[in-house]
Amino acid sequence: SIAFDSKKHPHRRYNPLLDEWILVSPQRSNRPWQGQTEKTSQEELPAYDSGCYLCPGNERANGAKNPHYHGTYVFDNDFGSLINDKVEFSDEYSDFFSMKPERGINKVICFSENHSLTLPEMEKDAIKEVIDVWQQQYDELGSKEFINHVQIFENKGQIMGCSNPHPHGQIWAQSSVPTAVVKTQENLKFYFEKTGISLLEDYLKKELEADERIILENESFVALVPFWAIWPYETMIISKRKAGNILEFSESEKFDLAEMIKDLTAKYDNLFEISFPYSAGIHQSPTDGLSHPEWHFHMHFYPPLLRNAEVKKFMVGYEMLAEAQRDITPEQSAEILKNLSTVHYKSKN
Amino acid sequence: SIAFDSKKHPHRRYNPLLDEWILVSPQRSNRPWQGQTEKTSQEELPAYDSGCYLCPGNERANGAKNPHYHGTYVFDNDFGSLINDKVEFSDEYSDFFSMKPERGINKVICFSENHSLTLPEMEKDAIKEVIDVWQQQYDELGSKEFINHVQIFENKGQIMGCSNPHPHGQIWAQSSVPTAVVKTQENLKFYFEKTGISLLEDYLKKELEADERIILENESFVALVPFWAIWPYETMIISKRKAGNILEFSESEKFDLAEMIKDLTAKYDNLFEISFPYSAGIHQSPTDGLSHPEWHFHMHFYPPLLRNAEVKKFMVGYEMLAEAQRDITPEQSAEILKNLSTVHYKSKN
Ligand SMILES: O=P(O)(O)O[C@H]1O[C@H](CO)[C@@H](O)[C@H](O)[C@H]1O
Numbered sequence: 001s002i003a004f005d006s007k008k009h010p011h012r013r014y015n016p017l018l019d020e021w022i023l024v025s026p027q028r029s030n031r032p033w034q035g036q037t038e039k040t041s042q043e044e045l046p047a048y049d050s051g052c053y054l055c056p057g058n059e060r061a062n063g064a065k066n067p068h069y070h071g072t073y074v075f076d077n078d079f080g081s082l083i084n085d086k087v088e089f090s091d092e093y094s095d096f097f098s099m100k101p102e103r104g105i106n107k108v109i110c111f112s113e114n115h116s117l118t119l120p121e122m123e124k125d126a127i128k129e130v131i132d133v134w135q136q137q138y139d140e141l142g143s144k145e146f147i148n149h150v151q152i153f154e155n156k157g158q159i160m161g162c163s164n165p166h167p168h169g170q171i172w173a174q175s176s177v178p179t180a181v182v183k184t185q186e187n188l189k190f191y192f193e194k195t196g197i198s199l200l201e202d203y204l205k206k207e208l209e210a211d212e213r214i215i216l217e218n219e220s221f222v223a224l225v226p227f228w229a230i231w232p233y234e235t236m237i238i239s240k241r242k243a244g245n246i247l248e249f250s251e252s253e254k255f256d257l258a259e260m261i262k263d264l265t266a267k268y269d270n271l272f273e274i275s276f277p278y279s280a281g282i283h284q285s286p287t288d289g290l291s292h293p294e295w296h297f298h299m300h301f302y303p304p305l306l307r308n309a310e311v312k313k314f315m316v317g318y319e320m321l322a323e324a325q326r327d328i329t330p331e332q333s334a335e336i337l338k339n340l341s342t343v344h345y346k347s348k349n
Numbered sequence: 350s351i352a353f354d355s356k357k358h359p360h361r362r363y364n365p366l367l368d369e370w371i372l373v374s375p376q377r378s379n380r381p382w383q384g385q386t387e388k389t390s391q392e393e394l395p396a397y398d399s400g401c402y403l404c405p406g407n408e409r410a411n412g413a414k415n416p417h418y419h420g421t422y423v424f425d426n427d428f429g430s431l432i433n434d435k436v437e438f439s440d441e442y443s444d445f446f447s448m449k450p451e452r453g454i455n456k457v458i459c460f461s462e463n464h465s466l467t468l469p470e471m472e473k474d475a476i477k478e479v480i481d482v483w484q485q486q487y488d489e490l491g492s493k494e495f496i497n498h499v500q501i502f503e504n505k506g507q508i509m510g511c512s513n514p515h516p517h518g519q520i521w522a523q524s525s526v527p528t529a530v531v532k533t534q535e536n537l538k539f540y541f542e543k544t545g546i547s548l549l550e551d552y553l554k555k556e557l558e559a560d561e562r563i564i565l566e567n568e569s570f571v572a573l574v575p576f577w578a579i580w581p582y583e584t585m586i587i588s589k590r591k592a593g594n595i596l597e598f599s600e601s602e603k604f605d606l607a608e609m610i611k612d613l614t615a616k617y618d619n620l621f622e623i624s625f626p627y628s629a630g631i632h633q634s635p636t637d638g639l640s641h642p643e644w645h646f647h648m649h650f651y652p653p654l655l656r657n658a659e660v661k662k663f664m665v666g667y668e669m670l671a672e673a674q675r676d677i678t679p680e681q682s683a684e685i686l687k688n689l690s691t692v693h694y695k696s697k698n
């Protein structure tokens with residue numbers, strides 16, 4: 001029998017944030033791809049697009065007009081998944097038919113008035129302004145008595161269901177703490193109660209020691225490919241100190257986060273020299289009024305692409321029914337991302 | 350305040366198989382769609398394609414030649430995610446870096462020699478033959494000492510990462526019981542130990558009483574949209590009696606399952622008059638040699654499409670970070686599927 005080599009042999013890895021195993025099949029990277037490919041557009045966008053409902057001064061679907069904003073602009077999502085109204089509910093459902101109304105607020109945040117930009121192409125100060133808005137929104141929405149969780153995220157690229165290239169993100173704030181956040185919280189809590197230390201603080205220490213999956217580091221944050229990442233180029237930004245949520249960050253920490261986001265997303269764009277698609281979002285403590293010493297701020301990046309700008313990883317079949325599966329190892333991905341420049345490829349031309 | 354109406358108001362529903370909540374936003378169906386659309390092809394395929402590596406007599410990527418088979422044909426996946434070799438492993442990993450080698454076998458099952466067919470266009474007897482093969486494979490693979498779980502599934506359509514339209518499915522058989530199966534098993538077990546009855550037996554009884562989400566029923570099986578479905582047209586086939594796995598089915602039950610699969614997938618094709626994409630697969634007891642009185646055979650269908658042949662549901666951003674979310678309600682989907690004919694649209698022309 002053969003000696004195990006994680007670069008060659010199929011194996012499973014454990015994700016302590018979700019208490020789940022994943023399947024890694026490094027030998028599968030050689031598989032020829034004859035399946036669906038994605039359209040990529042290298043089209044240059046104008047700084048202002050009269051047909052864009054996010055550009056300054058333009059009309060939105062519900063007839064409202066955007067102000068002539070500069071920098072960031074926040075408004076209520078015109079087609080939200082949640083509604084603010086209180087709904088009367090008598091729990092008549094039981095057994096297998098449990099449901100309950102969910103109250104909440106959906107916001108859209110334009111990152112810039114400039115239609116043609118994306119985060120990696122924005123100035124560090126402008127990204128810092130986006131982070132300021134995240135902080136304000138988390139505070140403002142989270143302070144409402146009926147809002148117990150504030151999910152901040154960005155879908156970037158058509159392939160991620162984003163219908164408008166204008167740089168923007170979303171916030172879904174709601175009464176319940178959502179499924180994946182509850183799970184993460186349970187595992188953070190279990191570890192914290194056992195050891196008195198944040199799970200991610202200990203994890204980060206080990207990752208910095210191992211130095212196999214670290215991509216970027218500055219004074220306040222580290223960007224790495226988690227040991228248990230499922231998407232080919234999945235990454236995570238973790239705060240070095242245990243901050244429970246975005247409210248705890250100082251001005252200089254916000255600048256450091258802006259730099260981290262800029263440099264990481266620039267590397268992403270440089271990988272295939274395209275505007276790199278992903279879903280990204282922040283995991284932090286719920287706004288349920290309880291004390292959450294277990295929470296440790298982090299930001300996930302889930303990019304769908306696998307081998308090049310046209311070939312994505314399909315999370316289908318086995319992955320939907322059984323277990324997440326990846327081909328390229330987290331260490332290989334980290335190596336590639338680490339070696340890429342943080343200077344955006346477009347700025348070089 | 351307003352009285353709750355599940356057809357109008359955002360709400361959360363509970364999935365007892367996974368012990369998870371999902372978000373339903375019925376009011377969101379009106380949202381205009383300006384995002385990515387999918388290519389659909391109405392192209393008629395030939396019964397034999399000389400370029401197809403699954404057609405009888407043709408050569409595969411590794412140089413092997415398919416026999417001139419008729420009906421089903423099973424072979425080892427040339428680019429499997431698992432390998433059969435035993436790998437030596439000393440558990441040197443600890444803390445946050447837990448991994449272990451995974452041993453297994455990947456099979457491909459051609460459903461028919463006819464390149465142009467799909468399950469809904471095949472004869473009931475021919476689908477029954479596919480089920481016979483599933484039974485044989487579950488038995489044969491599951492009997493191996495190092496195989497503790499046999500995942501049978503089909504990815505159909507380019508949009509589901511399927512690179513060849515030739516009708517085929519896959520089997521991934523492996524040492525470990527995969528993540529989603531372990532979770533399902535825990536919940537089935539908890540319920541069975543508490544009540545002495547199968548969770549799905551009780552659930553099915555309530556669904557048949559409510560008659561709001563039932564699509565098809567025959568002597569041995571029911572097809573329904575689960576109360577907690579996340580994909581717009583997600584369905585589940587459940588055996589009426591508690592069979593732990595496919596080995597327990599008699600000849601007549603296998604014919605009933607073939608009929609159920611044929612009729613359900615014909616309805617799917619009729620929905621948008623296209624070859625309807627999905628990932629489907631069987632959940633049943635692991636082959637770990639233990640007794641599993643909690644298990645109850647069921648088959649999941651996860652189709653990605655939402656409003657028409659071109660618009661899919663994007664499970665991104667909020668869904669990846671927080672919680673699965675759907676727009677159209679399970680009751681609306683069930684109503685639509687129920688009212689569709691089981692006569693395939695192509696056979697009418
Ligand atoms: O093995 P295939 O069909 O080439 O590959 C397809 O199904 C697999 C199992 O669901 C996935 O891991 C792949 O991402 C997908 O492209």
Ligand SMILES: O=P(O)(O)O[C@H]1O[C@H](CO)[C@@H](O)[C@H](O)[C@H]1O
Nearest residue numbers: 155161662663664665666667668
């Ligand atoms: O709200 P948007 O950007 O129109 O919609 C997009 O993001 C949402 C949140 O991740 C998803 O529910 C939708 O499926 C997706 O298309």
